Amino acid sequence: MTLEHETVRARIIAVTLELMDEAGLELIKARTIARRVGVSVGTIYNLFGSVDELIQVANSHILADMNKLGQISVADSENELERRIDAGDIVDTPKDRLLFRLFALAKVYMDFVEDNANRWGAMLAFNRNQPEGSVAGWYLDQQNALFDLIGKVLDATPLGDEKAIRIVAARALWSAVHGIVTMNYVGQVSEQSRRFTWEQVELLVKLFVAGLYAESENEQDEKPQK
Amino acid sequence: MTLEHETVRARIIAVTLELMDEAGLELIKARTIARRVGVSVGTIYNLFGSVDELIQVANSHILADMNKLGQISVADSENELERRIDAGDIVDTPKDRLLFRLFALAKVYMDFVEDNANRWGAMLAFNRNQPEGSVAGWYLDQQNALFDLIGKVLDATPLGDEKAIRIVAARALWSAVHGIVTMNYVGQVSEQSRRFTWEQVELLVKLFVAGLYAESENEQDEKPQK
C-alpha cells in the first residue's frame, strides 16, 4: 500500500520533471500530469496538496541533483588538479589552485543549466512567482548548501580571518555567476551564446581571484608603513 | 478621439504599474485592470491585443525609467567625483575614478530595485515566463542600453584594445550585480538584507576593478621579459 503510494508519488514527480523538460512550466497542469501518469486529478491533490506543492517537490529534486553533481565535481577536480600540477600543466601556487577549483565549479553549474535548460528555467520561473514568505525552508537550505560548495573552496584564500567575509564572498561569487548564466540564457541556447556566456564567467572569476590576491598584497604593504 | 485614446491607453498602463506595485503580477488580470480604469475588458484587448502585450508595454516603461535614472546618475556622479577629488577625498588615479563610477552605477541599480521591488519583480517574473522567441526586440534593445551604461564607464580601463573584451566585461559585471541583487531579494527587503546585499556588490566590484589592474600589470611585466 505504502509501497504503491511511493510508486505513484515517484511517477508523478518524474512526469512533472519530464513535462518541465518539454516546455518549462507551460505543460505543468493538474490535468496534463494526471493524464500522463494515468491517475485522476484528485490523486495529485491527495498526495501533494496542490500543484504548487508538487512543483516545489520537483524543484527540490532539481536542486539536489545539482548539489550532487557539485559534490562529485569537487572531489573529481581535486584529483585532476594534482594530476595537472604533477604534469607541470599548472603552477603550484595557492592562487592557481583556487582558480582551477572555481573554474571547475562554474563549469559544472553552466553545464547543468545547459543540460537542463527548461527544467532549470521552470524552477526559476516558479520561485519568482511565489509570494514572498512562502519560500519553503528546505529550498533556502538547499540553496545554502550550494553556497557552501564555494565557501569551502574559498577557505584557502587570503580573505581575512573572519568567517563573515568568506560568506559574503561565496554568495557574491555564486550569485554573480548565476546572474551571468541566467541573463544570457533568456532564449535559445546556441553554441555561440554558450561561448559568450563562458567568456563572461571566465573573466569574472579570473578578475575576482586576481583582485583577491592583489588586495591582500596591498594590505600587507600598508601595514608595515605605519 | 485619438486624444481620448491616448488618455485611456495611458491610464491603463498607469493602473497596470499601480497594481504591480501592490502585489507583483498577482492582481494583473484583465477584469481587475478594467474595473479600476473604468472600462470594459474588451477595451484592453482593443488597445493592447492581450494582457501579455500590455504587461510588455508596462515593462518597457520600467526599463525606460531605470535607464533614465542611470543616465542622470552618470552625469551627476561625474560632478560629484570632481568635487571629491578637489576636496582630496579621493585619490586622482584612473583606478579610483573607475571604482567611484561603478559604485555609483551599482547604487543606482540597487536603489531602483528597492524602491520598485514589486514592480521590478513583476517584470522579471513575467519575462521568465515568456516562451523563448517571444521576447520583444525593444526589450533586448533597452537591456543593451543598460549594458552600454557600464560599457562607457569601462572605456577608461586597461582592458586591451579590442572592443569585444569590453563588451564581455560590461555584460559580466552588470549581470553579476543583477544576480547578487535578485538572489538576495527573494523575499522581504529588510534593512539587514539591504546591507548584506550591498556588502556583496561592493566586494564584487572592488575585486573586479582590483583584478583588472592587477592583470594589466602582469601583462606589462611579462612582455618586457621576452
Next chain:
DNA sequence: TTTATTCTTGAACATCGTTCAAATACTCCT
C-alpha cells in the same frame, strides 16, 4: 437628419486550480 464608420461593451466559451460526495479498494475480525 440620415447614413456610414468606428469604438465599446459584456455575455459566452475554453481552460485552469481546486473541492468533495460518491464509488472503489483494501484491511481486519469473526
Next chain:
DNA sequence: AGGAGTATTTGAACGATGTTCAAGAATAAA
C-alpha cells in the same frame, strides 16, 4: 468466505481567468 469498517481514488462541478465577437453606442460624414 463474508461483512463491517477504513482508506483511497475518482471525476463532475465550482469559481476564476484570458479571450472572442455579435450587438449596441458613439462619432463622423453626407
